Amino acid sequence: MSKLWKPDDAGKVVPVVSVVRVRPLLPPPPQAGVRLQPQHLHWQVGRYKEDLSFGPGGRGRRKRWVVDMEAEQHNIVLNNAYELMAVHGITLLTRYAVVGTGSTPPDPSQLALANEVARTIRNDTGSTSGTFSYTRVANGVYEQTVVREFLETEVGNRNLTEWGFSPVGTAGGNLMSRELFRDGNGNPIVISLASDQRLRLIYKTRITLSPVVPVPVSINISGIGIRSGLAVLTLSAGGGWAPFPDLVTVEVAMTGQVVNSMGDPSWDKKVYLLSVTMETAYASTTTSSPLANKWPGVKEYTPNSRRRQTNPVTFFSNEGNGTIRTIGLGPAWGGGFRFVLNSGQEITKTNLYKLTIGEFTITWGP
Incomplete structure (x- = not known):
């Protein structure tokens, strides 16, 4: 609180009290x-129309x-x-x-x-x-x-x-x-x-899709406090049968299921996991070495909200132990949505603790 002085309507100098509010400048949650x-x-x-065609096999017809x-x-x-x-x-x-x-x-x-x-x-x-x-x-x-x-x-x-x-x-x-x-x-x-x-x-x-370049975000972990880092949608580290994991990951978060949009019958939502990993990169392609991963599922959709959230996920005392540098949603081997903790913000988990990761949010519109 600070004091200023100014004359009132009668010309008398009186104190004016002003209140200064200080708020922490924290980045928004991952989205x-x-x-x-x-x-x-x-x-x-x-x-x-039917035409005649000629080739090594001779003459034929084609439409x-x-x-x-x-x-x-x-x-x-x-x-x-x-x-x-x-x-x-x-x-x-x-x-x-x-x-x-x-x-x-x-x-x-x-x-x-x-x-x-x-x-x-x-x-x-x-x-x-x-x-x-x-x-x-x-x-x-x-x-x-x-x-x-x-x-x-x-x-x-x-x-x-x-x-x-x-x-x-x-x-x-x-x-x-x-x-x-x-x-x-x-x-x-x-x-x-x-x-x-x-x-x-x-x-x-x-x-x-967004974000495709790293953006500052923060999360509040109960019992630990605020942790800051960068969030980004990353591409696959080599393609394979899921050449667009960034796109498919947001679809899974939208619907709570694998839409099978690439037409591969082997797809299963179990490979789209909330994972805690030791990776440190947030480049356009990353690989992942999961300490643990689980399928979170999604909450019910509120009509006309154009947004959805995943469910919280708890890693128990025997899961995800080690130094956690990244929290991700996507294929376990890389790609998808990644929240990479800043240097010095890493989480060290041992078998004495449980860790609960809150909701990831996806929004959409025109």
Whole structure:
């Protein structure tokens, strides 16, 4: 507390008391974030024509995709997408393409097409496994592309006006995006398909993760106090069958389950562990030597919150003993979310103690 002096209304000098509050300048708790943004839709109306082909094996026949009409257009991600992410994760939001004949202008509050007539998971090769592809634009920035194709029996002889994408195969209020078909100038149009024509939708979204550069954070450990360090989403130390552990780790934290987004049936959420390790690096690729690890699970999702937390995890007296420099969520061998303690902030655990690690938080939005 300090005193200042100033004259009052009568000209008399009086003391003025001011209060000085001192607060510790602590970094925030560890937190990961995800942004989902639309890129563009490339739609094509066309048909398959049979050609002769010649090669080392002789003459044969092949089918060739011929485009009769096409355009590219921008679109919006619906508010509903961010609710669907708590159940389906982020990479499976665009598994199904949807088309309809409604003309209502798109609005972020919408859940479905105005008049849905067809929905498909089939791609341009005929596969119905829900395949998609990724391009890593930069560390933590991914461009996801899905190609979906409607058969002649689904869209032939129809006049289509609207489209969308969804993570599920049944009609209803489950769209993550919705738009009208538009020409190259952005004007709504009607796409009239002949009986022998198909419709192909090529849809791109962008996924941005954070933090991908180390940011200062702090945690409060009961019985120990504040510990500071740096948090970062790191890449895999060598790829293997999980080339995008940063992306998959945030999906696991969102949903509480492995979404199996890379299509590998051997995936199991048991490999996505809260771990205490002796690693000290927070570079873009790290390896891990776990002292101990456990699957934390996640708390119930609060609707419209766009955030989720993992459960606290306790390492008992016989678990995680040693000098702990990193607390992580992700594959046990490296990658995922890492909180690396600053020098001098390490935790030394022995068999005389239990250690409880609190919640990790993930948030998402546009």
